[in-house]
Amino acid sequence: MFWQRLAAVLSLISVFFCASPALADWTHPMSFSNADLTNRDFSGQSLQAAEFSNANMELTNFTGADLRGAVLSASVMTKSNLHGADLTNAMVDQVNLTGADLSDAVLKEALLFRAIFNNVNITGADFTDAILDKAQIKELCQKASGVNSKTNVETRNSLGCR
Structure with missing residues (x-):
C-alpha cells in the first residue's frame, strides 16, 4: 500500500514539474549580465526574458x-x-541610452525609470503604458x-504629450 501511494505521488510530481517548451524558455533565460557586449550583433534574435543587467552594450x-x-x-547602451x-x-531602468536609436521600437509597459535619453532617436517609438517619470516624459x-x-500608435500619443 505504501509503495503504491508513493508511486502515485511521484507520478503526480513528475507531471507537475514537467514544463512545456514555452514555459521552459521563460524559466531559464539567457544571461549576459555583467558582460562586455560592445559592438555585438543581436539583430533579429529572440531574446525574450534575457538578462543584460550591468552589461556594457555600447554600439x-x-x-x-x-x-x-x-x-x-x-547597463550602458550608448x-x-x-x-x-x-x-x-x-x-x-537606470540604462544609459545616450545616442541610441529607438526608432520604431515598441516599449509598451516597459520600466524606464532613471534611463538616460540624451540625443536618442525615438521617431515612431511606442511608449504606451511605459513607466517613466515626469522629467523623462517632458x-x-x-x-x-x-x-x-x-x-x-503615434509616439506623442503613447507618451501623453500635450
Missing part, C-alpha cells in the same frame, strides 16, 4: 530583436541600435514624432 545592434520581458537594468526592437514589459515629448509601424 550593440538589436535591430528588430525580440526583447520582450528582458532585463537591461543598470549608441546602440534598437530600431524596431520589441521591448514590451522590459526593465530598462524630455522625450520635445523630440517625439512619427507612428510605430507595428502598433500604428
